[in-house]
Amino acid sequence: MALAAASGTGPTGLRGQRPIRLLIVDDSAVARAVFTRMIAARPEFEIAATVSSADGALAYLSGAWVDIILLDIEMPGMDGLTALPAVLAASRGARVLIVSSSAEEGAVATIRALTLGAADTLAKPGAGSFGGRFAEVLAERLIRIGHARPPARTGHGLTDGVAEVPLVMRPLSSGPVACVAIGASTGGLHALSDLLRALPADFDAPILITQHLPPAFMSFFAAQIEEIAGRPAAVAAEGRRLRRGEILIAPGEGHLGIRLTSGRAAAHIVDGTADSGCMPSVDPMFDSVAAAYGAAAVGVVLSGMGRDGVVGGRVLADAGADLLVQNRDTAVVWGMPGAAAAAGLACAILPPAQIAETLVRRARAATVTA
Incomplete structure (x- = not known):
């Protein structure tokens, strides 16, 4: 499957009735090529673009939409964790899957990624061991994340479907904080x-x-x-x-x-x-x-x-x-x-x-x- 052309037009169908659009962000050209080969062969996915840096991801997202962003952590310039909040805001509703050698279960980087807003994390396999079971696990994670109910896309961050209604505020209390x-x-x-x-x-x-x-x-x-x-x-x-x-x-x-x-x-x-x-x-x-x-x-x-x-x-x-x-x-x-x-x-x-x-x-x- 060829890479899709960048487009600023949003999705028109329900998730699951079309391929899941992906953006791959990794400074390694080998990793980008391997992930593309693993994913593009499956009809469930569409590779929207691949970029080599967080700045490249932000530039791409300023004019295009995707469903999921595969984001590496250790990259020159702005690292993935530093960039994560900005990437989420720029994506207007995409989910982020951290794919990094630093994302072992229980690792500090994994905790930070999840609490900063990543939908899930996946540790890269060791050098020379791409493929096999990893490709299956990657596809499973992407399908699970991609077919979850998407939050509403707005110009003010993700609302998760919160209605735009007038807000009634309760008065603040006084007294000690126990x-x-x-x-x-x-x-x-x-x-x-x-x-x-x-x-x-x-x-x-x-x-x-x-x-x-x-x-x-x-x-x-x-x-x-x-x-x-x-x-x-x-x-x-x-x-x-x-x-x-x-x-x-x-x-x-x-x-x-x-x-x-x-x-x-x-x-x-x-x-x-x-x-x-x-x-x-x-x-x-x-x-x-x-x-x-x-x-x-x-x-x-x-x-x-x-x-x-x-x-x-x-x-x-x-x-x-x-x-x-x-x-x-x-x-x-x-x-x-x-x-x-x-x-x-x-x-x-x-x-x-x-x-x-x-x-x-x-x-x-x-x-x-x-």
């Missing part, structure tokens, strides 16, 4: 980084994070969050006490909740399927924080696809707690925050750093009036 519960998914690491770096050391309310990731990645993710935040962070275990100035992260095999025993809060790992279908899910975390702290809790919804956090966000709102959501322009995917905002649950819609400023102002005001 606990902050943060939910994130696709693009979450970048948003979490902006938020956590903007929190000063004297903001010491315990922080809970539910990030959509598989169990194998959670310890690596926790280590990365600790480095970013400059405060202790750990994957939550049943019965672990919440401590001021520390971060607990939902394990991949269970939802993060909390229990109060004799006035002391401890992690409670909740089993079972959540309404959102996510594991871990933001909703059970919000539910338990609302039950434990009421109006003294604050929920935060950052970049992510889907509606996880809406059900729990309503429980927070009913308890008088604030729900702060990331704004559209800074989110890789405005699905989760957009759904919470459209449901009328948000008290503020802000960039992550300004969410941090809002938390700090409230905490300091409560200290002054205490």
